[in-house]
Amino acid sequence: MKKVFAVTLGILTAIGGFVDIGDLVTNALVGARFGMRLSWVVVLGVIGICLYADMSGRVVAVSGRPVFDLIRERLGRRTGLVTLVASFLVTLLTLIAEIGGVALAFELASGVNYLLWVPLAAFAVWLVIWRVKFSKLETVFGLMGLLLIVFAVALWKLGPDWGRLVHQATNPHPIGHETWATYAYYAIALFGAAMTPYEVFFFSSGGVEEKWTKRDLATERSNVFIGFPLGGLLSLAIAGCAAVLYLPVGIHVETLGQVTLPVAVAFGKLGLAIVLIGVFAATFGAALETSLSCGYTIAQYFGWQWGKFVRPRQASRFHLVMIICLLLAILTLMTMVDPVLVTEYSVVFAAMALPLTYLPILIIANDPDYMRDEVNGRVRNFLGLIYLGLLLVASIAAIPLMIVTKAGR
Template sequence: MLQQNKIRITSASLGILTAIGGFLDIGDIVTDGVVGSRFGLSLAWVVPVGVVGIILFAEMSGRVVACSGRATFEIIRERLGPRVGGLNLLASLAVTGLTLTAELGGIALVLQLVSGVAPFLWIPVAAFGVWIILWRAKYSAMENVTGLLGLFLMVFAVVFFLLRPAPELAGDLVPAVPQDETVPTYWYYAIALFGAAMTPYEVFFFSSGGVEERWGARDLRRMRLNVFVGFPLGGLGALAIMGVTAVAFQPMSVEVDSLSALMLPVAQAGGLVAVGFALVGILAATTGAALETALSTGYALAQYAGWSWGASRPPREAARFHVTIGVFILIAAAILATGVDPIAVTEYSVVFSAVALPLTYLPILVVANDPEYMGDQVNGRVTNFFGLIFLGVVLVASAAAIPLMIATGAGR
């Protein structure tokens, strides 16, 4: 019994680390850096809003899995029908594929910083590395190693205090549009931050992992521990990155437009050791997110089509699932091979995540209130209260994202 409890505690702890790594992917890192350098901390309020939103979304998804044993896209097809569910699938695959492209580009950019070799040459290495890990590594090892190394990103919290931020910086926490920015640009980046925090692939991966690990009612406490501890810690990391760039760049009106620029204050405050920690953390976070997004493409299509699926299943038992993953990795690498800027891909991916978010959030909210699936674990009044509030937030963000992107030239 003692050994069994030890295994459960270890599993829960590593699940928390995975949540941290999943929250701080390349989209969050880049967006937090850009926002901090341009807006200071005047948009910091969006991060806790996004954290509460992803906690709500992930907890409902995990509870649906634990109670019904059904994966996200199985339920979406069943509840929405094959036609509407198919449109949902196409939109979700497009956004997840774009996010996968951004993550592969992020890996290439980190490897460029380490080696000095152009990121274009690292793209096939990044794509092959992600594919071979998915092909050969165990599911648990893949989760836990990237999640543990992703903790290195917490070096930004140390750097923030080493930079000795002025007391006046606390005044920026009050939401306000800076004098040199426009209202549409301010809200464009608010939606980008929100989209970075609530990317749909996180929930696809989280819920599908629950099916693979055969969650039941006994696992609800462990699932909630992962959600309620992991995502807030990831949010603190996001605020730390924003704070570092706000202290280092915002007073000089210098915008962070690359990962190398993000490393400058890290090097200034903590030297090469801090830079090493930051690079390892970013590489782990982007690699973990690339693995999760690649798996999510296979999960979504296989669950909708009724194919055999699972990261723990060998290719001979789930051939179409693994082929789907390989095809999406190749497509992502081909897009990057055209010379497109990975940072630009990242910025667009978080905005389109906000656009597509209602397509998965609404069905999960509906199913979480259905006793046929949930039994006595349906949403309570408090969960539904916040669930409906966030449904409104998600719908407004989705409707406003594209018009604001056009009006502001993608925040330029």
Template sequence: MFKKIGPGVLVAAAFVGPGTLTMCTLAGVRFGYSLIWALLVSIIATIVLQGMAGRIGLVTQSGLVDVVKQQVQSKGLRNLVIAIVFGAILVGNAAYEAGNIGGATLGLEQLISHQPLKPFLPLFIGLIIFFLLWFSTYKILEKIFVALVGIMGVSFVICAIITQPSITGIIKGMFVPQLPEGSLLTVIALVGTTVVPYNLFLHASLVKEKWTSKADLKTLNWDTILSIGLGGLVSMAILITASAAPLSDIGNALDMAVALEPLFGKMAVYFMATGLLAAGITSAITAPLAAAFVASSSFGWEGGMQNIKFKLVWLLVVLCGVVFLSFDIKPIQVIQFAQIANGILLPIMASLLLWVVNKKSVMGENKNTLLQNILGFAIVGFAIFLGAKSILKVIGLF
């Protein structure tokens, strides 16, 4: 079974990062179990979209940008799409890398000293990421991620179990949608941290590193469902744990563990810190990796992950994260641009995915079924709504 697990684990690790931890914690602290349904919808949407992206990668043995370049006939439109994608992924991931490294730093600080150790820890975490990416092949990274996601999953599920949650409350929150007053932006944020545009590029590119035959489609589908389902379980476990925390608000995910310490002892802090460290490292690896894959497809570089230009792109993203943290630079404007770009990118990429995955000339007999199209169009509509709301929020109109 473990030999069949592949790129889906990296996608799950990518979306369960410090940002997701913080948003799930906020949702649990502020609204209890009532927004679990939003996570369930997000996970289903992620499975559908990532399944399409993975299928395109396996059937065509190309990255998403390569396929789009081949299928969009208009040179002007093709260049516009590539520019939007490249700008959103490269700049966005460089901005968010600081948050990923910061989450790992926060977890490590709690495990070794309970005291802030900046600026040394961000550099230390950055060096770990550098060595893992520079010297690892896809197969090695896959094994590392299986281990880290396993640690992350066990840590957060144990945290949820020791809070002795209400099973009835969880089921109600999962299948009876509610929208408590003031919860709309939290719902948008929960979906936005789960359905991540850059993961579509990452998945399609990694699939061809793992499999080369259409006979592996069934394995690919199960890998996507199981891995992303596990990521969703981790997100729900964080929200459930936060519901039991005696807090009115939080500054970061680790605040929840500190609040739970009087109830469950120091082990709550250690479990949460371990999970946060694993989540930070996994997201800090996948974000620069996705940026490098997009750059590689955009400029037609050969040699895959071992290409020196490929390595320089992810190195630039990692350096941005370390520099932002080490010198306390607040990349607010860059992050705001990334939010706007991702708000535009998600519906564009979801629409392009649907278009490509329905082209018989590209997918042959593996094009979308009617059910997949119905789900896909529903997700595109929701993505347009989500993107519009996130853009309006950033520019101050909502």
């Protein structure tokens, strides 16, 4: 049973990374506009995040230290600072969206405007981080997030033309009035969402929280190769539901309510209740991940005490960073900025920061001083370099495509 629960770190990371508020809406939006014609991007992203998460997990298991700590030491403070600034700003932007996502989930359940839920959502995130042990945090929200499997069941219940969905997935191109520029923009957005920087930082820091050693390499790999593919499958199911319900009638998805509607159509009120719990768990789990990742990156760069394995009083600056970030999230959302729009922008900006995040990980994973006999082999390095090339292309193309397509509008 302990081995089963050990996998929940990967599940929590996957749910929070693949199926947060932005991904819920983006996958549904893409499904409604392109059907399954961008599903290859999700598959590509799953392989990439598995590749680099496995590297970061092995670094922790072998060295006993988180990736960001080693980035500063191995590459120097200046290079580490560039990585810190890029990844921190993207993570903070994502945190703002996740707090808004939790509030939107409460709005759907209660009918009360989401702005009234924003302070309560942020306070709840802080309270859980302050009081709940890391092992319980990852188990509860990781397993609750699995309720989003209801999207996959709903897709089957809706009775789609499976041949048509397969045809869409195997014919990747824009349709109707959609342009190649818009198609490429959403491809980069999905790719950036799948490989968001905070995922690897949270995963590696979580390994330290769990006190991984070399004997835990099997646990690390089970986390990676079960958790992340599961998140990818959930993303495909969300896109599939939208493709079945919205694409034939030309409806665009822009709200969280539209995302959950296919489940309600398939199962009625019971399905709606289940999916709302799953959405809450996914967005709240993502808010926990991004909050912790903000604290992890800052504290590890400056060499402060950090983590939930010590008392909050012993890691006061680590917790102060998270409190400040949560307050910034509240203040930003109270300006009435659309949290869904914030996340759509955050995944594109994440694509810009990806090379700065993953190149240092590849360098450290090849350093025998840290990795000893667990350095990358030829296959891992070959795939790692291919993905770095893809990340660089996505990084360069992100802003021009955002301007040309007016953010996919």
